[in-house]
Amino acid sequence: MDEILDGISQIDCDVLVIGGGTAGPMAALKAKRKNPEANVVLLDKANVKRSGAIAMGMDGLNNTIIPGHATPEQYTKEITIANDGIVDQAPIYRYAQGCYEIIQELDSFGIRFQKDQNGEYDVKKVHHIGTYVLPMPNGDTVKKALYRQLRKARINISNRYMATRLLTGEGRIAGAICVNTRTAEFLVVRAKAVVMCLGAAGRLGLPTSGYMYGTYENPTNTGEGYSMAYHAGADLANLECYQINPLIKDYNGPACAYVAGPMGGYTANAEGERFIECDYWSGQMMQEFYDELQSGKGPVYLKLNHLAEETVAEIERVLHIVERPTRGHFHKNRGTDYRKQMIEMHISEIGFCSGHSASGVFVDENARTSVQGLYAAGDMANVPHNYMLGAFTNGAFAGLDAVDFIKDVDFAKFDHGDVEAERNRVLAPTKRDDGIPPNQIEFKTRRLVNDYLQPPKVTAKMETAQRRFAEVRDDMQNAMYVQNAHELMRSLEASTIMDCAEMAASASLYRTESRWGLYHNRVEYEKDDENWFCHTLLKKGENGLPESRKQDVKPYIVEIEDDEKDAYDKQRVQPTEAAE
Amino acid sequence: MPLAQTQTSVPVVVDDDLCIADKGCTVCVDVCPLDVLRIKDMAEGPKSKTAFMQYDECWYCMPCEADCPTGAVTVNIPYLLK
Incomplete structure (x- = not known):
């Protein structure tokens, strides 16, 4: 293995999905189910069984809009405010309307979500305004459940192929050039539509540990989607809105305020005091986090040591089994115990990721990019704060639209x-x-x-x-x-x-x-x-260098009142009169 | 520029006694997102082959340990961040 071989072959398909993590499998499934005659190929640099941001699973859905708990209007408003108003609401609103159906579908795949004694979804409040977080106590089963569905639907899977450039011609998408990661043989895929689901640009900044692969994101996600979209002439939106997250120092995994927060855990300074009102990840919250680190009250910690034994045990059970399960090993090595002391936190290296911020390939509410026949979904597409459920839901929208697009087109000729x-x-x-x-x-x-x-x-x-x-x-x-x-x-x-x-x-x-x-x-x-x-x-200019331009924010679907606009600017805990 | 060989301790450890690579198993190699594991021939001992970590490029994510059918694989935290 790994010997460089000289070879090139070509295959044709109707819909090529690049990236088999979260959005990709859902895009492929939806396309194939809508048109069983369509030839759908799912390509991954790793192995679809264990690829992408959720290789080991996920501890919860961070952004559900479940009737009785939240409304699409409320969610659209929350994400608009969290992004300082710079959003096109149509993709957010469509996501908010469509995600409940996807939750039910994931449930039918055998992925279980937390329910209360009455059998209702047990949704928790973490965001500043609304209630959207749904825990997944057996979230370690996500990838296996997805893989079963892909096999059942007879999706053609090509593992260990890395796409390096998109092909375009006749003003639209024509396919992709790929390289086998173990033999260096080339594969040219002609496709009528291409859905990019290549994840975040997570290996951009260097973690403070100095270990190149100790990143917050799965380090396989190097931003290939961003790079390929750029070279194909697509627009990329708001890339200056970096992803920066609050993490367990050195381990660089999420501290998981979303898991621990609803159970009484919180982010504290060295004095054990809260300094932010809300642990939901936003740029404004990260600014307060950064300020506290720089102040005499740093470092910053995850505080759980005030909680009851059974609560800590439950938090541990979730955090040490799903998403980043080596976290238990890390604490054991350090001799740290949530019961005994606060756990030191730090801020992550920078990256691009719409899963948590808003930096991505520009898409509309059908996941269409600015290149005809080219789609993007998941962490790399600029639907802000879309997390795992956004990847599934927007991946579904991409697959459904792509399979309609191929009905009327033949392969585009390329050079x-x-x-x-x-x-x-x-x-x-x-x-x-x-x-x-x-x-x-x-x-x-x-x-x-x-x-x-x-x-x-x-x-x-x-x-x-x-x-x-x-x-x-x-x-x-x-x-x-x-x-x-x-x-x-x-x-x-x-x-x-x-x-x-x-x-x-x-x-x-x-x-x-x-x-x-x-x-x-x-x-x-x-x-x-x-x-x-x-x-x-931003797009690739005539001179081969990045070129930026302004684009108007589309008129809102859900209006934001003047007194609501700065809700996310009020993150710092204000001392009460009594305390003073 | 000429190249040097620099040593590095790797986080993934395989118990050769438990590993069944000699029976044709490649599960850990197959599932690794970073593709850093390989199978090598053994010069001595009862086994002809075993899995090992060839490239120190690990996210300590654990599919190799979780999916190994014989429990031969252990994922440790890389030394630099341990």
């Missing part, structure tokens, strides 16, 4: 020169006798991301980043060296990470105001609604 050029680009590091290995190119890029792009954002630092990225890119293109197919995969990831780093710098420089709390805190600029109450769309 075969594009395939040859891509082969040359991909294989260049295999043609040298020595040089710089991909892990050094990647480390340097990510170290520069930390040094110069992490908020608070400073213009001169971001411009320095651009100059240094150009130097590393030059090394990557002219001196990178790989010895086997596995390293070739890493070299392609390094290239994707570089693309994302350059987009992050460019998008952040373009928006000359501060917005979304810490996510886009530009210290030289105040928030400026007059000039910047808009989306920013």
Whole structure:
């Protein structure tokens, strides 16, 4: 295994779904069920059985809209406010209307959700305004349940193929160029529609531990969707709205206020005091978190040691079985126990991820990108705060629309020169006798991301980043060296990470105001609604460099009252008169 | 630029006595999202093959341990963040 082989083959399909994590399987299932005659191919860089952000499962649905607990209008309002107003509400509203049906469908797959004594969904309040969090006590079964459905529906699965570039022609999508991660053989997939479900750009910043793969996101998610969409000429939205999350320090997994919060746990400073009103992840909350870390009251901790034994045992049972189960090993090594002491937290490296923020490939309410026949869903598509249930629901919308789109089209013709050029680009590091290995190119890029792009954002630092990225890119293109197919995969990831780093710098420089709390805190600029109450769309310019433009926020479906707009700006706990 | 070999301790440990790679099992290699596990030939001992971690690129996510049919795989926390 890993020996570099020379080979290229071609297959045809109606709908190509790239990425078999969360959104991808649902897109493939929905497309196939709507049109059983359609040839649907699901491609993954890893193995669909255990790929993506939820490889080991998930501890809950963070954004359910269940009748009796929340309404689509209320949820749309909440997410609009949490995003400082910069959203197109149509995709959020459609998600909010459609997600209950998806929950029932997941339930029918055998994925169980927490119910109360009356058999009703046991929804918890974590957000600032509404009640949307539904725990999944057996959330470790998600991937297995999905895989059973894929086999039953006879979806064609291709594991260990990494898509490297999309093919376009006749002004629309034509397919994708892929490389086998264990043999370096090429696969050209001609497709009438392509659904991208490639996850977050999670290997962008470098974790403070220095371990390159100790990221918050599954490190397989290197932002290939962002990079491929960019090179195919699609629009990407609000990339300056980074993802930054509050995590268990060093372990870099979620502290899980969403699990522990409803049971009485909370984020505290070194004095054991609450300093934020609401543990729901938002840029404004992260700014307070950052301020507390920088103040004399840091570090910041997850506080559970005031809770009863049975409550802590239940929290432990959930947190140490699903999503990131090695968390139990981590605490055991450290000798830390939720019962005895508070657990130190820190903030994550930066990334792009609409699952938790709003930085993604621009899509409408049908998950259509700006390239005809090309769809995006899940963490990489800019439906804000869409989490796992958003990936499932928007993946479903993408699959359903894609299978309608293919009815009236044939394969688009593409330039075969594009395939040859891509082969040359991909294989260049295999043609040298020595040089710089991909892990050094990647480390340097990510170290520069930390040094110069992490908020608070400073213009001169971001411009320095651009100059240094150009130097590393030059090394990557002219001196990178790989010895086997596995390293070739890493070299392609390094290239994707570089693309994302350059987009992050460019998008952040373009928006000359501060917005979304810490996510886009530009210290030289105040928030400026007059000039910047808009989306920013980035695409590949004629000169091959990122180019940004403003786009109006579409008229709201659900109006926001003036006195509601700043609900998320009031995160800091105010001392009461009695306390003073 | 010439290359050097740098040593690193890896987080995933396989118990060769329990591993059944010699019977054709590749479950841990198949499920790893980062594709860092491989099967190698054994020079000595009763087993002809065993699984091992070839690349130190681990998310300590645990499918290899959870899905191993014989309980041969243990995922430790990588040293740098332990």
